[in-house]
Amino acid sequence: MSFEPRIVGFLCNWCSYTGADLAGTARMKYPPNVYTIRVMCSGRVDPGFILDAFRNGADGVLVCGCHLGDCHYVEGNHKCMRRMPLTKKILEGFGVDPNRLRLEWVSASEGARFQQVINEFTDQIRALGPADLHDLNFSPEDVLAHSTAGTE
Amino acid sequence: MAKPTLAIYWAASCGGCDIAILDIETKILDVADFFDLVFWPCAMDFKYDDVRKMPDKSITLTLFNGAIRSDENYEIAELLRRKSVVMVAFGSCAADGCIPGLANLHTKDEIMKYVYHQSPSLSADNGITPAPETIVPEGTIRIPALWNTVRPLTQVIDIDYVIPGCPPQSDQIAAVVSAVIDILKNGKPLPPKGTVLGATDKSCCDECTRKRDVKKIKQFVRPFEKAFDPEICLLEQGLVCLGPATRGGCGAKCVAAGMPCRGCYGKPANVRDQGAKMASAIASVIDSTDPAEIDRIIASIPDPIGTFYRFSLPDSLLRRNQS
Numbered sequence: 001m002s003f004e005p006r007i008v009g010f011l012c013n014w015c016s017y018t019g020a021d022l023a024g025t026a027r028m029k030y031p032p033n034v035y036t037i038r039v040m041c042s043g044r045v046d047p048g049f050i051l052d053a054f055r056n057g058a059d060g061v062l063v064c065g066c067h068l069g070d071c072h073y074v075e076g077n078h079k080c081m082r083r084m085p086l087t088k089k090i091l092e093g094f095g096v097d098p099n100r101l102r103l104e105w106v107s108a109s110e111g112a113r114f115q116q117v118i119n120e121f122t123d124q125i126r127a128l129g130p131a132d133l134h135d136l137n138f139s140p141e142d143v144l145a146h147s148t149a150g151t152e
Numbered sequence: 153m154a155k156p157t158l159a160i161y162w163a164a165s166c167g168g169c170d171i172a173i174l175d176i177e178t179k180i181l182d183v184a185d186f187f188d189l190v191f192w193p194c195a196m197d198f199k200y201d202d203v204r205k206m207p208d209k210s211i212t213l214t215l216f217n218g219a220i221r222s223d224e225n226y227e228i229a230e231l232l233r234r235k236s237v238v239m240v241a242f243g244s245c246a247a248d249g250c251i252p253g254l255a256n257l258h259t260k261d262e263i264m265k266y267v268y269h270q271s272p273s274l275s276a277d278n279g280i281t282p283a284p285e286t287i288v289p290e291g292t293i294r295i296p297a298l299w300n301t302v303r304p305l306t307q308v309i310d311i312d313y314v315i316p317g318c319p320p321q322s323d324q325i326a327a328v329v330s331a332v333i334d335i336l337k338n339g340k341p342l343p344p345k346g347t348v349l350g351a352t353d354k355s356c357c358d359e360c361t362r363k364r365d366v367k368k369i370k371q372f373v374r375p376f377e378k379a380f381d382p383e384i385c386l387l388e389q390g391l392v393c394l395g396p397a398t399r400g401g402c403g404a405k406c407v408a409a410g411m412p413c414r415g416c417y418g419k420p421a422n423v424r425d426q427g428a429k430m431a432s433a434i435a436s437v438i439d440s441t442d443p444a445e446i447d448r449i450i451a452s453i454p455d456p457i458g459t460f461y462r463f464s465l466p467d468s469l470l471r472r473n474q475s
Contacts, residue, residue: 131474
């Protein structure tokens, strides 16, 4: 069975989630790999959510918000646009490819664009392969593995 | 009647927590008066066998500092858990991983190679890498194996309380000691299991006396780069101060002395990942809406992962370098 990426998508209520909904009602086909989570604003997306998604098995994380200047809360997407590059730096520090995190602005009328983003991102993550995080939890059975892991 | 017994142990530790305990100065006499010290390798001559011979649950209180990164650390942590009524993760190493935890940015193999073969301070590379078992003519020499991933005590043992800090500030240690003696002497109830002692539920900013205003940063700076106003918030002046994402209780002494908080008390209450929260806070104060300028401002923070996760890497959501 070939690898099917699991992508978590944080979509802002006012633009991106509505745009995704438009893609749905217009019957635009896109791969089912994305698990959408509606947030009120892309500015709500805490870097901790993104790390948590990877910890719980996501291979890629997509954050979508309103275009700059269109945020329902005026500046929420500004905060998001500052948080995402810094979160990418942190992912890099953790040895996770920062390309697994993607920020896109999708408006409520851009159903086709949402479809395109999901198509592209799913292909990109499929090419990158599983995120394959390890050593997240301690188990006493691992004690021997702890001593020998990381050696030739 | 027998005195309550006390054990203090250090695992992957720098010894600072033991010194911080001694720094309670004359209060240490109250400790020695009230408790029977049954195990404190840092300060007194006890052997592991002394502990093995004790009945289970015969140590009233164990203060365990240091992270778990070797078979020995783990063995003694388990041993002390069996022998103790109350076991406390004492200090940042035991609570979150702290400085030894930064080893999680590398693999054990990389570390062994660097330390024993590549370090610039090596006088000569004799080609030998220490191993858990070495066969010599006289027999087999065994040393505890090092782990690939450093764990805070809280991840490997079911502990009762946490006292955070690198080290926990001595005035807080003294306060906790007084509270413990009060509880044991007067039969008062213990706090709920898992309570964080010797610290507040707010962030370090709450204890900071500097003046706070709107933060707009065009460039982050390092402490040597300029003179700083002693009255104004350090984050506002461009220093990467982890106060907003660090548990209070230390009295904000570093900030009072002009040094930005480094986050040694670990994550505040209700926060899961200290570094992620700090990234969120830092990103909020960046003063730009231009992607290229934002990248430039972010680049003025050297080593984001080491800065935001200096004390909490093993406790973070992703635990270690995953590549």
